[in-house]
Amino acid sequence: MAKNKNIQIPMALSVKIELFKRGCFDFITVKDGKKHEKQEKALQILTDTEHVELLYGGAAGGAKSWTGAAWLLFMCLCYPGSKWFIGRAELKRITQSTLITFYKVCNQYGVDDTLYKYNGQYNYIEFYNGSRIDLLDLQYKPGDPLYERYGSIEYTGGWIEEGGEVNFGAYDTLKTRIGRHLNAELGLRRKLFITCNPKKNWMYETFYKPAKKGDLADYMYYLACLVQENPFIDPDYIEGLRTTKDKVKKERLLKGNWEYDDNPNALCSHDAITAIFGNLLALVTDTFYLTADIARFGSDYARIGVWKGYKLVDLKCFPISKTTEIQTCIIHFQKKYRIPKWRCIADEDGVGGGVVDNCDIQGFTNNSRAFNDENYQNLQTQCAYKLAEHINASELGVDPDLVSPADMEQITLELEQLQTWKVDDEGKLKIKPKEEIKQDIGCSPDWRDMFLMRCWFDYNEYDIPDDIENRLSGLMS
Template sequence: MITYLPKQIECFKALSTDSPAQIVLYGGAAGGSKSFTGCAWQIMRRLHYAGSRGLIGRSKLDTLKKTTVKTFFEVAGMMNLRTGRDYELNGSTNVITFFNKSEIILKDLFQYPSDPVFDSLGGLELTDFYVDEVSQVTKKAIDVLRSRVRFKLNEFNLQPKALLTCNPSKGWLYNEFYDPWRNQTLPERYAFVQALPGDNPHLPESYLETLASLPEADRKRLLHGDWDFDESIDWLFKYDDLLRCFREELGTGEMFISADIARLGKDRTIICVWKGLQLFEIHELRKEPITTVVATIRNAINKHNVKLSNVIVDEDGVGGGACDLLRCRGFLNGGRARQPDKFTNQKAECYYKLAELIEQGKVILPVPKRDIITKELDMIRRKRPEADGKLAVTGKDEIKAMHGVSPDYADAIMMRMYFELSPNYGKYSYA
C-alpha cells in the first residue's frame, strides 16, 4: 500500500479525467519524487484501462533504463505487482506488457541529426505518455508525442493526457509553464504542480544538507526551486545589464534599420528602427509576402529619412529577395567576421559586440518589449570554443529546437551591430 504525498495527489488530480489539463508539469526541484510519481501514474493507467498503451521517455534510453525503469520496478513492487506474473519487460523491444494486454513503451527521445523531425515516433499510437527530466528533451519531441495520443481514447471516453517532470530550467518549459503559472495566465490545458524538497517528509536529513551545501546556483535551483536563477556559465548577456537597457531615453546619432526576415513563411519578420543605439520603433510581421515586408521597410526609410547605406537585412534565404528589391546591405549570419581569427562568423562577432555595448549601458531598448527581448537575448549563449579557439554563439535552429521559439527579435537587434564593427571602434571586451 502506497501513501502518496499531498503534492503527488495534487498531480494525480490534475491528470484525472475530471481535470481539463492535458499536459501536467510536475516537479521544479530535487527530492519531489518525480520519477516515482510518473511511474505510479503510468502503472495505474495501464491497470485501469485494459489494452491501453502508454510511453515512458527520456533523452537517452540507456539513462532511462538505469534510472526511471529502476524506479518503475520499485513502484510496481510496492503495488504488489510481480514481473513474470503481472507484467513482462522485453529487453529487445523495450516494451512492458501487463497481464491485461496494456503496454508501456520505453523510448529514447533525443533529437538525433539523422532524425530531426522524429520520424521514429511517427508510427506510434498512444493513450498517454510520461517524460522524465523533460528539460533534456526538445519541444519538438513533445509536440510529436502529443500528436500520437489517440489510441483507444474514444473507447474509454478519455482526453489526451501527458505528464512531464523536471528540475528548473530556462528553456521552453519556463516560457510555456512556469512563467505563465506564476503570472496566473497558464492556459487551462496546462497544469504545473511545484514539488519542493520540503514537501517530501521522507527525505533523509543528510540529503537536505547535501542540497544546502551545493554551490549557490545549484542550491537555488534544486533546493529552493528557483527558475529565475540560471546556473549556466555560458551567458552572453548579464540579466542586470539587460534590464538597464530598457529605459525612457532618446538616442543620438544617425538613423538605422535592421531587419530579420522570416524564412519560408515561418517565424516572424522583425524590423527595428534605430536612432543611434536607441531602438525606438519595431514592426512585427507574421507570414506576410516579401512584397509587404519590403513595403514596410521602405515606409520606415521614408518616414525617418534613413540612408539606404544604413539599412541592413538578413540575407539568408528569403531575406535575399528583400535585399535585392531594396538594394540595401545584406547580412549573412555565416559570413566572414571582421576579425576572422577570433570569431567563427559575422553573427557571433555582432552578438559579442552587442553584449559589450549592453554591458556599457550604451544600448537603449523599448520598455514595452522588455519581456520578449529579455527572454530572447537570454537564449543566446556562448558556445564552447571550437578546436581553432574561435568564439561562437548558439545557432537559430538549435535555439528553436530547445526553446520552441525562434529568437527573431534578438537577431534583428544583433544586426544593428554590423555598423559598429570597425577597426577603430574599441575592443571586444566581452570576448
C-alpha cells in the same frame, strides 16, 4: 510474460487497485500522518477526464519520478491491456534511474515480480494482465528530426521524464501517439505527463509562460512543486540544495525559478541581460546609430532601433513587412536624430535589400565574412560575440520606457540564446543556429538581430569630417 489470468493478487494490493480506480490516492500520498498535496493533485489530473497534458515539477525533489512511476504502475494494474511509455533523452538514464524508482514504488505498494517483468533486450515492462510500458529513447537524431520512429506506435498515455533534456519534436510527435490504444474501451482520456526541472525550452513557451499569464489551454495544466512541498523528502536533500554555491542551480532547483537557464554555452548570464533595462552604466555618447531588422516572411516583426552610443533610445516595430512604412520610419528617425546614412544599417537578406537600396544605407549580410579575418563563422557570429561582450561589460542599455514588460521578457529570452555552438571543421567560432533557436523559443530572434547589428559599427567606425567638401575642392584646384 504471457498473459496470466490465474495469478492471485494479494488482498492488500487488490484494495489499493480498487482505491486507485476510484480516485482515492491516500495510500500513496499520505505517510506518517503527512500528506503530499501536490502529488495528490497531480494524480487527480492524471486520472481525470478534463486534462490531457500535465507538466509537473519545475524544481528538484518534488517527487516527480515517484509520482510518474506510481501513476503508470497503477494505471497498468487497474486497466488490463493498456499501453504506456516512459520516454527520456537517454534510454540508459531510464534504466539506471527511472526504472530503479519504479522498482522501489512496486516494492512500496506490494507489487512483487510475479506480476510484472522487465524485458531488458527490448526495453519494456510487461504485466500479468497484458498491460505494458515501453521505455523510449528520445534522443534527437539528425536523421529523424521529427521522431518518425515513433510515428506509428499507439499508446493509451505516456510520461516524458526530465523534459528539459527532450527535444520539441519528441513532445510534438508523442502527443499525437496517445489516446490510441483502448482509451474508449477503458474510458480513459489520453494523457501526457511531463516532469521537469525549469528549462527555457518548449516547456517554458508552451506551459510555463501561458500558465503564468493565465491563458494556458483548458486541457493543459502546469503544476509547480517545490522540494519544500514534498513531506517525504530527506531534510539533508534540501540542505544540500540550500548550501550550493552555484547560484543558477539554486535558483532553478531549489526555488523553481524558470528565468534562470543552466546552459554552459550561454555567452551572457541572465542577470547581465536583465541589467540592460534602465542600465545606469550604459555607454552613452553623442553619436546616434540606427539598426533595422526587417521582417522577411510576414510572421516576423520588423524592428527599427535608434542608439545613442550603446543605449537604445528610440524604437519602432512593425508586425508585418510593409516596406514603404519601414522606409518612411527610417528617414523620419534619420532626420529626428540627425543620423547620417553611414550610421544606419539594415539586414540585406530578403526584403531588406530593397530598403537598403531605397534608403541608401548600409547593408548587413549575415553570411558574409567576419571583419579583420577574425576566427568567426561569419559576420553575424562575429557581431553576436561582440554584443555579448558589450552586455557583459554593462555597456548596453535599453530605455525601459521603450519596451513593455512582455517585450523585456522576449528580449531577455532572445539574448539568452546567444550561445556558443560546436566549432566547425575549420575551427571557426559559431553561435547557436537560428533553426535551433526557433525550435527552443518558438520564434525568430528579431530583437537579437536588431541589437547585434549595432556591433557592425564597432568595426566600421568612420568619421567623415564636416569640411570634407572644402578639402576635396582644395585638392582639385
